[in-house]
Amino acid sequence: MNDWPLYEIFIRSKNGLNHKHVGSLHAADAHMAIQNARDVYTRRNEGISIWVVEAKNITASNPDESEALFDPAEDKIYRHPTFYKLPDALKHM
Amino acid sequence: MDSTYSMEERFQLRIDKEEKIEARDWMPDAYRKTLIRQVSQHAHSEIVGMLPESNWITRAPSIKRKLALLAKVQDEGGHGLYLYSATETLGINRDELIEQLHTGKAKYSSIFNYPTLSWADIGAIGWLVDGAAIMNQVALCRTSYGPYARAMVRICKEESFHQRQGYDILLTMCKGSEAQKEMVQDAVNRWWWPSLMMFGPNDDASPNSAQSLKWKIKRLSNDELRQRFVDATVPQAEILGISLPDPLLKYNEKRGQYDFGPIDWDEFFQVVAGNGPCNKERLAARVKAHEEGAWVREASVAYAEKQKNRLLSDVAVA
Numbered sequence: 464m465n466d467w468p469l470y471e472i473f474i475r476s477k478n479g480l481n482h483k484h485v486g487s488l489h490a491a492d493a494h495m496a497i498q499n500a501r502d503v504y505t506r507r508n509e510g511i512s513i514w515v516v517e518a519k520n521i522t523a524s525n526p527d528e529s530e531a532l533f534d535p536a537e538d539k540i541y542r543h544p545t546f547y548k549l550p551d552a553l554k555h556m
Numbered sequence: 557m558d559s560t561y562s563m564e565e566r567f568q569l570r571i572d573k574e575e576k577i578e579a580r581d582w583m584p585d586a587y588r589k590t591l592i593r594q595v596s597q598h599a600h601s602e603i604v605g606m607l608p609e610s611n612w613i614t615r616a617p618s619i620k621r622k623l624a625l626l627a628k629v630q631d632e633g634g635h636g637l638y639l640y641s642a643t644e645t646l647g648i649n650r651d652e653l654i655e656q657l658h659t660g661k662a663k664y665s666s667i668f669n670y671p672t673l674s675w676a677d678i679g680a681i682g683w684l685v686d687g688a689a690i691m692n693q694v695a696l697c698r699t700s701y702g703p704y705a706r707a708m709v710r711i712c713k714e715e716s717f718h719q720r721q722g723y724d725i726l727l728t729m730c731k732g733s734e735a736q737k738e739m740v741q742d743a744v745n746r747w748w749w750p751s752l753m754m755f756g757p758n759d760d761a762s763p764n765s766a767q768s769l770k771w772k773i774k775r776l777s778n779d780e781l782r783q784r785f786v787d788a789t790v791p792q793a794e795i796l797g798i799s800l801p802d803p804l805l806k807y808n809e810k811r812g813q814y815d816f817g818p819i820d821w822d823e824f825f826q827v828v829a830g831n832g833p834c835n836k837e838r839l840a841a842r843v844k845a846h847e848e849g850a851w852v853r854e855a856s857v858a859y860a861e862k863q864k865n866r867l868l869s870d871v872a873v874a
């Protein structure tokens with residue numbers, strides 16, 4: 464099984480929704496990964512579309528850099544609608 | 557975060573705040589090792605757990621029962637896969653895990669070393685063994701390691717059908733002839749105590765439990781889970797109209813829970829040590845399936861290789 468690459472599996476549960484990561488599995492190639500993903504991850508109508516991506520092709524952000532990457536968003540409260548006070552007379556916006 | 561904290565302390569702070577730990581996050585070596593042991597043991601149990609039940613697939617009493625049992629056993633194979641995948645995120649590969657199972661280095665749940673003697677055993681397994689597993693797995697949906705927790709959520713969604721199909725088998729048999737009811741009682745007599753052992757040694761005899769609870773790998777102690785299982789199961793036995801093989805089993809008004817008799821831990825440790833009724837048979841069946849499936853794995857690689865070359869030559873022609 465060492466020869467079988469690891470695939471990450473993404474399933475769209477129904478049209479209108481994103482493909483979502485559900486797990487991973489080993490397969491000889493992408494085609495087999497889709498077949499196995501069907502058997503393993505969609506036995507109860509969980510999906511209508513499958514993406515498989517070989518795990519080695521995914522580039523991920525480094526968790527050690529999380530603070531540098533994501534903290535700057537924290538103090539930008541003016542990006543949220545709740546930052547702006549509206550007059551009481553205004554019913555909807 | 558404050559740099560005066562050590563890595564371990566920072567890790568524990570994250571755990572205390574109910575943050576999930578993900579695969580590439582820093583974690584103490586012992587946390588990683590404990591998880592690899594626990595999650596792979598769990599994966600092995602799902603896979604070996606298919607064996608006692610597969611014994612009855614071809615002998616199920618009706619097509620409906622056969623379909624349900626097939627679906628359940630297939631689910632268990634899927635559970636094994638979710639858990640092997642979760643284990644692999646901790647930096648160990650599948651071949652090593654399989655190797656550990658086949659050489660006896662890794663354990664699986666001892667319950668699967670008992671034989672399935674009659675059709676009622678299939679009912680008793682679904683009701684009691686899956687029931688006990690669910691009790692444990694529902695708690696593990698909140699485990700601190702993200703990939704393990706997600707596998708558990710997926711597994712729990714699938715498990716409740718397992719317990720119901722087992723209970724349904726017993727309900728039907730209990731409404732049948734005297735002989736059928738006796739089969740149910742006999743199966744329950746044999747599966748009750750091993751099911752209680754599934755939760756592991758008593759808390760005072762479980763040295764690693766405290767650390768696992770602190771790291772929130774485990775969310776409830778062995779004894780807490782066992783008590784919950786007994787409390788949930790006794791009323792279900794009453795509805796079946798059968799007895800549970802424990803003369804000390806009694807509702808304790810003061811505690812609002814059932815008291816039950818002492819567990820025969822000698823038997824438990826004997827089975828763990830490899831001396832249960834079916835240990836050798838189970839492992840041999842596992843190894844045989846793996847070895848006899850070798851040609852399929854090899855053929856799949858050869859076929860994938862051929863397809864890749866064909867694609868390449870198509871490109872060259874174009």
Ligand SMILES: [Fe+2]
Pocket residue numbers: 602631632635711715
């Ligand atoms: Fe399972």
Ligand SMILES: [Fe+2]
Pocket residue numbers: 632686689715718
């Ligand atoms: Fe199950």
